[in-house]
Amino acid sequence: MAGPLLDIEGLNVDFLTDQGWVTVVRDVSLSVAPGETVGLVGESGSGKTITSLSVMRLVPDPPGRITGGSIRFDGRDLLTLPERAMRQVRGNDIAMVFQESMTSLNPAFTIGDQIAEAVRHHLGLGRRAAVDRAVEVLDLVGIPAPRDRVDHYPHEFSGGMRQRAAIAMALACEPRLLIADEPTTALDVTVQAQVLELLRSLQQRLGMAMLFITHNLGVVADVCDRVSVMYAGQVVEVADVVDLFEAPAHPYTEGLLRSMPQLGVRGEPLATIPGNPPLPWAMPEGCRFHPRCPYATDACRSGAPALTERGGGHFSRCLRLAEIELTGAV
Amino acid sequence: MSDRPLLEVRDLTVQFQLGGGLFAPKRTLTAVNGVSFEVMRGETLAIVGESGSGKSTIARAVMRLLEPAAGTVHLDGDNLTALSGAALRAVRPKLQMVFQDPYSSLDPSKLIADIVAEPLVVHGRARGGDAAALDRTVQTLLEQVGLGAVHMNRYPYEFSGGQRQRIAIARAIALEPKLMVLDEAVSALDVSTQNQILNLLEDLRTRTGMAYLFISHDLGVVQHVADRVAITYLGRIVETGPAARIFGSCAHPYTQALLSAVPEPNPRRQRARRHQPLAGEIPSPLAPPSGCPFHARCPHAMDVCRREMPAHTAVDGGGSVACHLQTEGPRLAGKPLAADTPTPP
Numbered sequence: 303m304a305g306p307l308l309d310i311e312g313l314n315v316d317f318l319t320d321q322g323w324v325t326v327v328r329d330v331s332l333s334v335a336p337g338e339t340v341g342l343v344g345e346s347g348s349g350k351t352i353t354s355l356s357v358m359r360l361v362p363d364p365p366g367r368i369t370g371g372s373i374r375f376d377g378r379d380l381l382t383l384p385e386r387a388m389r390q391v392r393g394n395d396i397a398m399v400f401q402e403s404m405t406s407l408n409p410a411f412t413i414g415d416q417i418a419e420a421v422r423h424h425l426g427l428g429r430r431a432a433v434d435r436a437v438e439v440l441d442l443v444g445i446p447a448p449r450d451r452v453d454h455y456p457h458e459f460s461g462g463m464r465q466r467a468a469i470a471m472a473l474a475c476e477p478r479l480l481i482a483d484e485p486t487t488a489l490d491v492t493v494q495a496q497v498l499e500l501l502r503s504l505q506q507r508l509g510m511a512m513l514f515i516t517h518n519l520g521v522v523a524d525v526c527d528r529v530s531v532m533y534a535g536q537v538v539e540v541a542d543v544v545d546l547f548e549a550p551a552h553p554y555t556e557g558l559l560r561s562m563p564q565l566g567v568r569g570e571p572l573a574t575i576p577g578n579p580p581l582p583w584a585m586p587e588g589c590r591f592h593p594r595c596p597y598a599t600d601a602c603r604s605g606a607p608a609l610t611e612r613g614g615g616h617f618s619r620c621l622r623l624a625e626i627e628l629t630g631a632v
Numbered sequence: 633m634s635d636r637p638l639l640e641v642r643d644l645t646v647q648f649q650l651g652g653g654l655f656a657p658k659r660t661l662t663a664v665n666g667v668s669f670e671v672m673r674g675e676t677l678a679i680v681g682e683s684g685s686g687k688s689t690i691a692r693a694v695m696r697l698l699e700p701a702a703g704t705v706h707l708d709g710d711n712l713t714a715l716s717g718a719a720l721r722a723v724r725p726k727l728q729m730v731f732q733d734p735y736s737s738l739d740p741s742k743l744i745a746d747i748v749a750e751p752l753v754v755h756g757r758a759r760g761g762d763a764a765a766l767d768r769t770v771q772t773l774l775e776q777v778g779l780g781a782v783h784m785n786r787y788p789y790e791f792s793g794g795q796r797q798r799i800a801i802a803r804a805i806a807l808e809p810k811l812m813v814l815d816e817a818v819s820a821l822d823v824s825t826q827n828q829i830l831n832l833l834e835d836l837r838t839r840t841g842m843a844y845l846f847i848s849h850d851l852g853v854v855q856h857v858a859d860r861v862a863i864t865y866l867g868r869i870v871e872t873g874p875a876a877r878i879f880g881s882c883a884h885p886y887t888q889a890l891l892s893a894v895p896e897p898n899p900r901r902q903r904a905r906r907h908q909p910l911a912g913e914i915p916s917p918l919a920p921p922s923g924c925p926f927h928a929r930c931p932h933a934m935d936v937c938r939r940e941m942p943a944h945t946a947v948d949g950g951g952s953v954a955c956h957l958q959t960e961g962p963r964l965a966g967k968p969l970a971a972d973t974p975t976p977p
């Protein structure tokens with residue numbers, strides 16, 4: 303098997319807050335093979351976006367700082383690359399669709415100019431060809447009347463249209479790795495299906511790899527080969543997508559699967575994981591999930607579990623991994 | 633108590649002027665086209681639809697954040713479209729909104745405590761400037777959305793998307809509104825956190841009788857929370873009805889396409905049933921098609937669909953649908969579509 307295209311190892315990211323320096327991403331390891339789609343799911347605030355921004359070296363600094371670990375892309379450590387070389391990587395090799403589409407788009411320029419600028423820069427196309435390419439990719443992501451729409455400004459698009467424009471811009475340069483942070487959340491499910499189909503076909507055609515951040519477990523089930531689950535700044539489970547749904551190995555994942563609204567009964571409260579995620583400056587001792595975990599014992603309150611392989615590439619960060627029987631989605 | 637709707641929207645049309653630069657000619661985009669619906673007291677009406685179909689524009693027109701080209705919006709008997717100045721300010725507290733985007737909806741330069749307290753202060757509910765009492769109110773509001781008092785003296789940037797949305801909800805419920813407009817308010821959250829918020833909203837609704845206009849793309853969530861559902865496509869409502877009828881036997885082909893495109897959270901089953909997404913071009917509101925707005929993507933389109941705009945007709949089980957299949961067509965006329973057609977392969 304070929305080595306991973308993206309290989310994050312032991313990533314630590316700190317932020318300066320009014321509580322001093324706090325670690326929001328802690329010893330995160332994650333890999334994506336060429337052509338593979340890895341899902342990144344987890345609690346709101348668990349560090350998914352910060353992890354992906356680290357790959358692009360776009361963590362806002364200040365107040366953020368990557369304090370440890372390595373991020374290898376195609377063998378090169380991105381964290382030690384000079385900024386000039388990193389600019390080449392961004393857009394050319396790795397493209398990102400940001401969680402908030404307005405972050406991807408500049409409000410002062412038309413949609414067409416922005417995409418054209420990106421492809422002129424990265425593919426070295428002339429002006430006319432670049433605009434044609436912009437129209438082509440807008441059409442690909444299902445923007446109606448793309449010839450008209452290239453001349454519009456981001457605020458003239460609906461949320462979902464902006465999101466599609468951001469996807470179009472990321473795809474325009476045919477990156478080898480696409481990092482997509484909640485790319486389909488703003489789309490209706492018929493358009494979502496279209497976009498996911500488009501990503502799949504590009505993947506087949508170009509061997510593009512994807513790191514796919516989403517809260518939608520249906521989308522995870524649809525597109526991901528493997529999944530990493532994050533909780534409180536750490537990866538708590540890594541598994542093949544089928545294993546994750548059918549035989550989860552971490553109590554947080556079990557709670558997540560149990561919370562799928564499809565399983566809810568009308569008129570009754572939906573299932574939740576009781577309590578709140580910990581604050582980065584007040585991380586619990588021992589297992590970070592223990593205050594909310596139905597299986598926690600005294601040992602969990604003091605001993606910090608390591609990410610441990612259960613077998614078959616299935617990892618979990620739980621002290622009681624061998625003792626407890628968890629239920630998946632059926 | 634009256635049986636009159638809390639919110640009554642009649643023939644609402646909203647237009648935007650585009651272009652008008654040196655070379656671009658001015659063009660009119662009709663984002664919302666003759667939309668009518670109502671929300672009863674304590675009811676949750678969900679609006680679901682294509683992206684770009686005008687859902688946020690409807691919400692903003694209801695909130696009087698933009699001026700409609702035509703139509704009226706009545707809240708609790710007041711014609712909002714006719715109010716301005718002090719009269720409009722007086723009804724404002726009844727109507728609150730939580731926006732789609734948790735990143736830009738909170739002022740980054742303000743403390744959480746001030747963000748949540750702002751509506752109370754602006755509307756003179758801060759009890760004679762008693763700072764301690766105001767703090768306690770803010771603390772209670774934050775606790776109601778699952779955030780502790782420890783967050784009060786922090787800034788929005790210190791929170792992730794999900795946490796920011798809780799803050800926006802705390803602020804919106806501060807004035808105990810009668811109608812809350814929730815535009816994709818829970819779509820940025822992980823499912824467990826989302827459920828906490830949905831449970832909270834449901835709890836608030838039973839306690840206060842507040843009604844929700846709930847805009848969402850997540851049909852699993854809509855099925856759970858909505859009493860009634862309105863489906864939008866290209867600036868129009870194409871189907872409405874009680875949630876049970878919409879999810880049990882929908883009547884519009886677009887509704888059916890939506891329901892069958894929901895990915896199943898089960899990898900084996902989802903991959904087995906994955907089918908071709910809808911074909912055909914998504915129409916542009918800049919060049920709306922003749923006839924039914926859905927005809928270019930509709931698997932059942934007939935000649936009449938390309939020529940004439942279908943009128944709304946009543947459906948068994950409640951609500952109405954704007955589709956020619958209700959009155960014409962060889963097999964489907966008058967029958968619920970879902971019961972009659974197998975899901976496309």
Ligand SMILES: Nc1ncnc2c1ncn2[C@@H]1O[C@H](COP(=O)(O)OP(=O)(O)OP(=O)(O)O)[C@@H](O)[C@H]1O
Nearest residue numbers: 317326346347348349350351352790791792793794
């Ligand atoms: N600019 C910042 N300053 C301080 N802390 C920050 C900043 N940006 C993010 N954080 C913190 O880093 C942590 C991780 O945030 P991140 O945005 O990566 O979460 P996430 O998993 O993407 O959440 P969501 O699902 O809500 O998008 C959070 O606790 C957040 O409060």
Ligand SMILES: Nc1ncnc2c1ncn2[C@@H]1O[C@H](COP(=O)(O)OP(=O)(O)OP(=O)(O)O)[C@@H](O)[C@H]1O
Nearest residue numbers: 458459460461462648663683684685686687688689
């Ligand atoms: N300020 C504006 N100027 C010009 N056009 C606009 C403006 N706001 C919205 N539009 C257009 O109006 C139409 C409806 O947009 P709206 O934001 O209401 O859609 P939506 O249903 O909320 O979509 P989404 O699900 O993507 O949020 C779109 O075609 C959009 O491009």
Ligand code: SF4
Nearest residue numbers: 589592595602620621
């Ligand atoms: S280590 Fe303990 S507390 Fe943590 S997830 Fe496992 S059982 Fe729960």
Ligand SMILES: [Mg+2]
Nearest residue numbers: 350351401793
């Ligand atoms: Mg995020």
Ligand SMILES: [Mg+2]
Nearest residue numbers: 460461687688
């Ligand atoms: Mg919208």
